[in-house]
Amino acid sequence: MPAHLNTYFIYYILIALFSILITLLSIPSILHVARTRHLYDDVGHFRKQHDHGIPRLGGVAIFASFTITLLLFSMIDKSLPLSDLLTSSIVLFAMGLKDDLSGVNSSTKFLIQFFVAAILVLLGDIRFTSMYGIFGIYDITYVASAIVSILFVVLIVNAFNLIDGIDGLAGITCIVVNGTFTILFIYIKHYELAAISLAIVGAVIGFLRYNITPAKIFMGDTGSLLIGLISAIMAVRFIEVNKITTHNSVIIYSAPALTFAILIGPIFDTLRVFILRIVKGVSPFAADRNHIHHRVLRLGFTHLQTTLILAGINILTIVIVLFFTSMGNFVLMTLILLNSLVFNWGITVCLRSKEREGFALRNLFA
Helix, strand or coil: CCHHHHHHHHHHHHHHHHHHHHHHHHHHHHHHHHHHHCCCCCCCCCCCCCCCCCCCCHHHHHHHHHHHHHHHHCCCCCCCCHHHHHHHHHHHHHHHHHHHHCCCCHHHHHHHHHHHHHHHHHHCCCCCCECCCHHHCCECCHHHHHHHHHHHHHHHHHHHHHHCCCCCHHHHHHHHHHHHHHHHHHHCCCHHHHHHHHHHHHHHHHHHHHHCCCCCCCCHHHHHHHHHHHHHHHHHHHHHHCCCCCCCCCCCCCHHHHHHHHCHHHHHHHHHHHHHHHHCCCCCCCCCCCCHHHHHHHCCCCHHHHHHHHHHHHHHHHHHHHHCHHHCHHHHHHHHHHHHHHHHHHHHHHHHHHHCCCCCHHHHCC
């Protein structure tokens, strides 16, 4: 192994070990404080899947681990402004902590998410600068670029917040998403971006030690909003560094489609529930138990089984897209969406068959 690669290998091992260790050491203290101060989850809420009080402060450990690791091990590089990343993370952390302890209404949450996204896009210049050939469009104006980028960041932040409904799902999805970005960034030699992705992966791995069934702690909004934010930033940067220009030698083609595959779990579930709620005439932010993970649970699977099924589908989608990147963004994104619709339809058929105590052809349609 060349000397520089050996150095990077040691560097990434240290990042992973350090971030895992901080989370593992932090959570017992957080659990002690939560029990002493009776800071438990709202067990009376109809969406909750547990019948006993569980602290929702795991995100505090994830945030501390990610931030400390990033400050200690980050490389000075212009590809990602560290000050804007940390500023946005701290603002979102403060709002998430307030929500976990006493609640924040949905309009305030959305406003702060929009503010955080604006910091990243307008001040940090973390944005899409093209449509990358999707729908045949390439060049876009700065205003269009800023609007699309802000909406994308808000979507991904909310998407991770919404899938945090059962033990381990948001955490393992974060590991799949950012673990994939870590590997891809190393492959295309953007080592500093890989370090950021790996830092959040390590922090979440340490957290899962206490979150896999039976859960002793939840990550809460403090954690789910943070991992959504980092995932969104990594997605924007991955697409942007693989942008086809006369000065850029692209290593990974169809990067937008590959990013869509990486994030398809949270994105599809969020768009699905939002559309269904709007069709029913209720607020898209109204709480319900119609998420995909709730539906898989109704089939009789445990929290861990449901999480592994959804993570497995996510990984399979990523692998398929990697094999067929030459097909182009539009075709691949259409196929990813169709695959998700078929998977969702399959769950619907299984639920109908279970409720009617047997399979029948009519279950395929109604």
